[in-house]
Amino acid sequence: QKEVEQNSGPLSVPEGAIASLNCTYSDRVSQSFFWYRQYSGKSPELIMSIYSNGDKEDGRFTAQLNKASQYVSLLIRDSQPSDSATYLCAVLNTGGFKTIFGAGTRLFVKA
Amino acid sequence: DVKVTQSSRYLVKRTGEKVFLECVQDMDHENMFWYRQDPGLGLRLIYFSYDVKMKEKGDIPEGYSVSREKKERFSLILESASTNQTSMYLCASSPGLAGLNEQFFGPGTRLTVL
Numbered sequence: 641q642k643e644v645e646q647n648s649g650p651l652s653v654p655e656g657a658i659a660s661l662n663c664t665y666s667d668r669v670s671q672s673f674f675w676y677r678q679y680s681g682k683s684p685e686l687i688m689s690i691y692s693n694g695d696k697e698d699g700r701f702t703a704q705l706n707k708a709s710q711y712v713s714l715l716i717r718d719s720q721p722s723d724s725a726t727y728l729c730a731v732l733n734t735g736g737f738k739t740i741f742g743a744g745t746r747l748f749v750k751a
Numbered sequence: 752d753v754k755v756t757q758s759s760r761y762l763v764k765r766t767g768e769k770v771f772l773e774c775v776q777d778m779d780h781e782n783m784f785w786y787r788q789d790p791g792l793g794l795r796l797i798y799f800s801y802d803v804k805m806k807e808k809g810d811i812p813e814g815y816s817v818s819r820e821k822k823e824r825f826s827l828i829l830e831s832a833s834t835n836q837t838s839m840y841l842c843a844s845s846p847g848l849a850g851l852n853e854q855f856f857g858p859g860t861r862l863t864v865l
Contacts, residue, residue, distance in 0.1 A: 644793075648791070674853075682858070683841055683856035683857060683858055683859050684794070684841075684854075684856050685856070686853040686854070689853065728793065728794070738796055738799070738809065738810075739796075739854065741786075741793045741794035741795075742793055743791055743792060743793035744793060
């Protein structure tokens with residue numbers, strides 16, 4: 641079992657819809673969780689971080705964390721073609737120094 | 752604005768050559784990382800450093816070494832390049848306790864080993 645698992649996609653949604661990206665992790669005591677966006681040919685950039693159970697909203701983005709289920713998700717409301725990218729889920733391991741990245745989910749937003 | 756720069760965007764080397772990849776950050780970050788990114792495998796940590804002259808192995812250190820002589824610079828060395836080291840190499844830095852804060856990535860170096 642991979643430490644951080646994501647559906648590779650591609651996930652295709654129409655413009656204006658909600659895109660839902662999911663991630664599961666294996667380290668039960670992980671405390672820090674991140675979502676990075678990576679455009680094709682570019683390097684990753686952080687869009688959300690979440691540390692406690694529940695929802696965290698930032699503009700059109702909402703991160704959801706459920707530690708009991710070891711599950712993190714990212715919702716993108718009113719999806720735009722410019723949101724088309726690969727989204728990487730990342731989890732800080734219990735040692736506190738290593739961030740484990742998932743392989744990413746490719747999102748396509750159709751105009 | 753945090754800036755992480757890498758010495759080359761594209762590099763082509765021959766099997767057996769020694770390869771140096773340089774990374775420089777301008778935000779006085781304590782932590783620096785080297786990853787490689789391959790399709791379907793995501794980002795894999797090669798080495799990281801939390802202080803000058805300090806280094807720690809990541810998940811895939813074999814065939815690589817690193818050097819951090821100055822706080823702003825973290826070098827990745829392929830002692831004898833092999834074809835299975837063809838990949839995208841990404842450097843990142845972060846302030847404070849590693850992982851609790853955002854990692855800022857450089858533009859990447861696409862290395863091809865022939």
